[in-house]
Amino acid sequence: MSVTSVSDQYLVTLSNYLRQTLDPNTRKQAETELFAAEDKQQEFPIALLQLLTKNDVDPSVRFAASLVFKNYVKRNWVKEEEEQRITPEIRQTIKGSIIDILVVVPSNIQLQLSEAVTTIANIDFPKNWQNLIQQLTNKFDPEDYVRNNGVLQTAHSIFKRWRHEFRSDELYVEINFVLEHFCTPFFQILRNTDMKITGHSQDKQRLQLYLQTMLLLMKLYYDLNCQDIPPFFEDNIDYGMQLMHNYLIYKNPLLETESEDEAGIVEKIKSTICEILTLYTTKYDELFVMLPQFVSTIWTLLTTTGLESKYDLLVSKAMSFLSTVVKLERYHSLFNNETTLTQLCENIVLPNMYLRPVDEELFECDPIEYIRRDLEGSDSDTRRRAASDFVRSMMTHFMADITRIIGAYITQYLARYNENPNNWKDKDAAIYLLTSIATPGTATKHGLTAVNDLVNVIEWFSENILPDLQTPVDSGQPVLKVDAVKYLYTFRNQMNKQQLITVFPLLVKHLNSSNYVVHTYASIAIERILFMRKDNNMVFNRTDIKPFTQELLVSLFRLIEAGSTPETLAENDYLMKAVMRVIFTSREDTGSYVAEIMGHLNKILSIISKNPSNPRFNHYVFESIGALVRFNCSNNPVGLQSFENMLLEPFQSILQQDVVEFIPYVFQIFSQLLELHQEPQLPEIYKSLLPPILLPNFWESSANIPALVRLLHSYIYRDAASIVVSKQIEPILGIFQKLIASKTNNKYGLDLLCSIVQYIPTETLNQYIGAIISLLLRRLQNDRTERFTLGFVNFVCFFIAINQHGGPDYVIQAFDSIQEKLFLEVLNAFIIPELQKIRGYVDRKICSVALIRLLTQSNSILSQKYIEIWTTILAALIKLFEAPTEIDKYNEEEEFYNFDLEEERQFQTSFSKLTTTSKPTNDPTASISEPKVYLAQELQRLSQAHPDGKMITEMIQTLPAECTHHLFQYMALANPIYKPTL
Structure with missing residues (x-):
């Protein structure tokens, strides 16, 4: 070493x-x-x-x-x-x-x-670490399996990301590079490990070590096959499948675990094999000749495996394999008779639908974990979810048969419950079965979009679910209460608004349940109902929720604040999300008790600041504050000052205590508040905050940078004159210089520069503009990336489009003061070639208006020095207009109401944007509604006003025919009676 x-x-x-x-x-x-x-x-x-x-x-x-x-x-x-x-x-x-x-x-x-x-x-890897695979494979040792496991674990850690990567040439180059060097040693150690396991069947200690190796080998088998089947694996498919079949039926009494909860090494191997079989069924079924044999083996495995939780992962993976097979048309004959389907339902589905003692224990002792497993899909490895998925898969080709077979058991289970309410587990299973057969598709965040036409879910709700919601909150079996709320949550899209309004008070009432799972599920259902949309409009509005708003918030805050420590208070993010959604829906109606709401939010902030343990909960707290500011402070100076008074102390505490998870949120809300001020000068509270945020320490955290740039924009926008007088422009330019030097943060540096050139007075900007442009050009020359190049093009166009400091000629002169005809070089090298790559409605609009101003409002461009480029700019502009790119206009309200925190979102390690504090993209061209019409109008004005109007006409006539055609269309838009005469 x-x-x-x-x-x-x-x-x-x-x-x-x-x-x-x-x-x-x-x-x-x-x-x-x-x-x-x-x-x-x-x-x-x-x-x-x-x-x-x-x-x-x-x-x-x-x-x-x-x-x-x-x-x-x-x-x-x-x-x-x-x-x-x-x-x-x-x-x-x-x-x-x-x-x-x-x-x-x-x-x-x-x-x-x-x-x-x-x-x-x-x-x-692989470009800058080409010998990595050789380094790993050289460490394989026929006898040292501790060493082998270290190598295999490392290889799996590197290769497993392929499972979730999109196909690309770069990815396939990497995979092929690995396969070239890894396949042969991989199969050698696979064979060797199999022989070791067979040869040491009575040596428990060695067996466990070798089986750990086999588990890692099976994980790697999946990694190496996940994108496409490698030729080496295809050549050895018979060996690989036979080996997997052997371990799928493998048993050894020495390895039986005493624990009922923890899966043993054999179960883990079998589970991974089931994943590989599912992969091969999905992607390579034509090569998978042993599939019918595996179906039989896994059927047997499922009917002989116990109900202990240590087998949960294996059972769910095995059912996932069957779920994949049963949906394939080519294997239709394996299942196509009523006896087979009945046996599958009786022997596999029904046993795994019943609530087990271990599930009841989780319900009572760890309710938040029960909810996450049951609701979020984190229970994808649980029996009930797998059994439900299997039912839905069978319905792909056998919907009528499965509906009839499962329907008979539902009737039977409900009858047993109605005879004796102590048989509540029968009703619980019946509800799960009904939900399984009623939902052949998958749900989106807006709910189910389709149901089984053979099941009347609304009638079933009235007969079997509604009675459980109408009984006193803490009466009856809490599991059935949860089932009832979850049923309503699942089938909310199948109910009309009046039906939902009728049952909504029942959900509000269940927030008073003493059972943690019941009141949490009630909050979840309330939040999702308030999130519902139809025909692009919210189903529930503030008028609908007004009778319940205060009661909802009081109940939700009471439940949240029952937590006695920062960790327990913040553990239930479902409750906090419901608070946020109630505020979103109530909008201005929160104004009458906004101080009370902020009192609760400040109390919560004070507690969780001591140990920010749940990023989702934290995010909902700050979204709630942002929403209250949004709905209660616009055009309301008194309300704005009141909010600042309420937020100043907790926010100062967060900054002083350096609560790193919360600081980006604080800066975003400060920006939101500052932008709402209308006074000529900054309030004192903001003046005192500016000097500290110009110091380097806040900027060292990458999570702070987007929020800090937004905050600096707010300062410059509100009171650029004070910044100049206070000599704070140079520290701000120093921040800009640091940001554009970073490939990660140069976007924010260019955003900050746009604010500077838009709002800083011309006499001040004159002192720095040459150095700024030189800095940008050095970065382009020395360390150019496509992202920075496009950002530079955006900036130059923004600078021209704002039409300040003397218009387009000021920008041209700023470049040309550094080098003769430098702006011409910039046009030819960057702006014209890169223009078509600009994305985003506002950015493309800014670029188009910039070019129109350049063509029609610049004396320099029409001078002898630049006139040669005029028609090239016009052609590039028309090409930009006609590019077949889908451009979505930014819709602030749409983004706001569609806000729904995604599970994969990365918190704390990166910036988390608050939707409620967002503002539209800075658009200095907002007064120009249609750039094509603006171009036509400006060309007409120019040709009439220019001393040599004939020259303008002649230059237009030199355009390619297609460009001329489009230009005539724009002129017709500007003047419907226009007849082309050019």
Whole structure:
């Protein structure tokens, strides 16, 4: 192994800091020292790796070093950054030694290093780490399976991202590169591991190690086949499938786990095999000749596997395989008789639909986890979800048969419940079965769009669900209450507005339930009903909700504030989301008790600031505040001042305590408030805030940058004169310079520059514009990217379109003052070639208006020096107008009402935009409704006003015929009685 040596004293110091991080009393100071060491010492990551190789160092310190190293790599081994914090030499040293270290350290450290390798590989592999696969495969050892597992775990960590990647040439180049070097050693170790398992069937310790290897090999089997079946695997498909079949039926009493909850290694292997079989069924079924045999085997497995929760993953994956097969037309004959379908329902579906004791325990002891599993799809590995999916899959070709078969059991279960309410589990199963057969499609965030015509879901609701909602809130079985609310939630789109208005009070009433799952489900159903849209309009408006608004908010805040710690208060984001949606729907009607609402939100903020543990909950809190500002402060100076008074203390506390998760939200809401002010000068509260945000510390966090740029825009927009007088323009330009130097943040630098040129007075701008343009051109010359180039084109067009400081000629002169005819070079090299790549309605409109102003309002362009480019600009403009690109106009209200936090959204590690504080894109051309008409009008004005109007006509006549044709159309739009005479 090869790690550049660092001094022993430095290693001792580093070890002491790492040891101190393990003690709560010294952790914070030690972490500060480690960050300082990271900043000061280039060899910091090398020292960490060297510590990992020292067997005489305390194991806990070595593990802490592996965590710090992994996080260091995640922070600093970035794709795009203006300042590479890790030198090329250090990077090469790390890549040259990390695999050597990984295979000899303990398994807990292996896992951390494996993640670090994956981070590096995601950025550097294969282009800048071409020997990675060889480094890995060279470490395989026929006997050392601890080492092998480290290598395989690392390979899986790198390759598993292929599962979710979209097809691309770049991706396939990478996969083919891996296959070329990995397939042969992979199959060698696969065969070897199979023989080891067979040869050591009575050695439990060795078996567990070898089976862990087999599990990793099966995961890699999936990774390597997920995009397309490699020729090597196709050539060996018989061997691979037979081996998987062997392990699907594999049993060994030595490996039976005593726990009823935790899946054993054999179950994990079988589950992964089922995933591979599902993949092959979906993508390569023509090659999958053993499929009928696997169907039979998995059917047997499902009917012989116990109900213990340790088998849940296996059962769900096995049912997922059957669900995939049963939908394929070519295997129709395997299932096409009533006896088979009945057996599938009786032996597989029904046993897995019943609530088990373990489910009841989860309902009672960990209600929030029960809800997440049941509702969000995180229960995709649970039996009920898998059984429901299997029912829906069978209905693809056998809808009438399955509806009849399942319908008979539903009737039977309901009869048993009606005879004896103690049989509540029968009704619970009946409701799940009915929902399964009634919903052949999948639901969107707006609810179900189609149901089974053979099931009358509204009638079934009235007969079997409504009575459970009408009984006293805390009476009866809480599981059935949840079932009733969930049924309403599921089939809300199938009800008309009047039906929903009738049942809405019942949901409001259930917020008073003492049962956590019941009142949470009630809040979920309320939120989704308020989110419903029909014909592009909200179904419920503020008039509909007004009788319930105050009661809803009081109940929801009471439930949220029942949490006694920051963690328990914030755990239930469903309640906070419901608060947000009630405010969204009530709009201005919240005004009569806005102080009361803000009192609750400030109290919640104060508590969760101590430990921000649930990013979704936090986001809904700030969206709620933003919505209250939006609906109660516009054109309302008294309300605006009142809000600022309410928010000042908690927001100052967040900034002073450096609650990093909340600071971007605070800046966004400050921007929103500041933009609502109409006074000539900034209020004192904002004047005092500006100097600190111009200091570097706030800008060090990438999550702060979009919000800070928005806030600076608000300052410049509201009171540019004060910024100039206070000599704050130079610090702002320094921020701009730092932002455009970053490939990650240059967009925000250009956004900030647009605000500067739009609002800073001409006499001040004159002092800096030459340096600004020189800076932009150096960046284009030295480190050009397509994104920055398009941003530059956008900026130049914006600068021209605002029509200030002397109009287009000011912009031309700003460039030409640096170099003769420089603007002509910029037009030819960047603006005209890149114009067609501009996306977004407002951006394209700004660019088109800029070119119109350039063509018709610039003396420089019509001078001898630039006249040669005139028709080229006009042709490019017409081409921009006629580009067959779908351009969606920004709709602020549409974005606001469609806001629905997506599960995959990344919080805390990146900026999270508040929809309620959003503003339309800065459009200096808002007064121009149709740029084509504007072009025609301006050309007509120019030809009439120019001393040589004939020259304008002659230049237009030199356009390509197609451009002339389109130009005549624009002239007709501008003047319907126009007859082309050119």
